[in-house]
Amino acid sequence: MSSGARFQAQPQSVKLYDFHPPMEDFRSAVLQGLAQPQKALSAKFLYDKRGSELFDAICQLPEYYLTRTEMAILRAHTEDIARALNHRVLVELGSGSSQKIRILLQAAPQVHTYVGVDISRQHLQESCLALMQDFDGLETIALCADYTQPLPLDQVPELHQRPTLGFFPGSSIGNLEPADAVAFLKTVAGLGELIVGVDLKKSASLLEPAYDDAQGISAAFALNLLTRINRELGANFDLSQFTYQAHYNEAAGRIEMAIVSLADQGVAIGDAEISFTQGETLRTEYSYKYTVEEFQLLAMEAGFQPIEVWVDPDQHFSLHHLKHF
Ligand SMILES: C[S@@+](CC[C@H](N)C(=O)[O-])C[C@H]1O[C@@H](n2cnc3c(N)ncnc32)[C@H](O)[C@@H]1O
Incomplete structure (x- = not known):
């Protein structure tokens, strides 16, 4: 401009x-978020440099x-x-x-x-x-x-x-x-x-594609969170074993975005071990x-x-x- x-x-x-x-806040938020019955992390963690791009x-x-x-x-x-x-x-x-x-x-x-x-x-x-x-x-x-x-x-x-x-x-x-x-x-x-x-x-027909586009950029944005956790917290997420979904929950008035595990699998985050079942979701973001x-x-x-x-x-x-x- x-x-x-x-x-x-x-x-x-x-x-x-x-x-x-501080990094320690990120570590404790990730471990806490992944220990919940519904795994969830705050949307703010999506924005490292790559996430912003x-x-x-x-x-x-x-x-x-x-x-x-x-x-x-x-x-x-x-x-x-x-x-x-x-x-x-x-x-x-x-x-x-x-x-x-x-x-x-x-x-x-x-x-x-x-x-x-x-x-x-x-x-x-x-x-x-x-x-x-x-x-x-x-x-x-x-x-x-x-x-x-x-x-x-x-x-x-x-x-x-x-x-x-x-x-x-x-x-x-x-x-x-x-x-x-x-x-x-x-x-x-x-x-x-x-x-x-x-x-x-x-309508969901306008909302859902906005958060899950044909080129897969929204998916890459969400999955970059796993790359960030691997890099910053010494984790070993295998990105080929996860996918992404965005769903409009009309009753709640919000888009629900999540990373989905494609298999039963275990992931190490430093010394911690986190398990995922096939189809289990990790919520990355709401958009009310x-x-x-x-x-x-x-x-x-x-x-x-x-x-x-x-x-x-x-x-x-x-x-x-x-x-x-
Ligand atoms: C949805 S983007 C909007 C960016 C821009 N304002 C726009 O309208 O296109 C959200 C922005 O807020 C920042 N952000 C997200 N959570 C935040 C938080 N908890 N504190 C400060 N900034 C945050 C992100 O880094 C990102 O730049």
């Missing part, structure tokens, strides 16, 4: 506040309507959104490759500070650097942290400036169980205002879907007031502007 006046020729380094969780590839897939629809909403309502933006500091939660924020930054030249928050440290730094190079004069901060834990926002002096706006795109909030989504929103209430992207309820009203109620539970909501013409995706009073 090049934005003319904001182009900056000289790359500089991005200021990093590094609160990346695979997620970027997912965003380009024809089946993955979420990214292009959210971008289209942002573009279609840029003027509206810009009117709502009088903020000087933008904080992007789960910032990934920081693409969508570019639309907001172009619409809001008064913003002088951007804080990208993500757990995937190297990808975060690279994305923030690219943003800084493209938006001349934008103070760009990388905050590597786990937003399922209380975020260390008070330890980032740049965030003491007001007013701030939190941007949480990609329907990442759908990865959290509804009660955890409320708890999360409460932890970021101090930001004052949020724009949150939320995927809407729709909401109606506009359901999400507004959830936000209100966290003390936010819905200000405005933008939806695409096909009613696939919603963008909520929320204020905390």
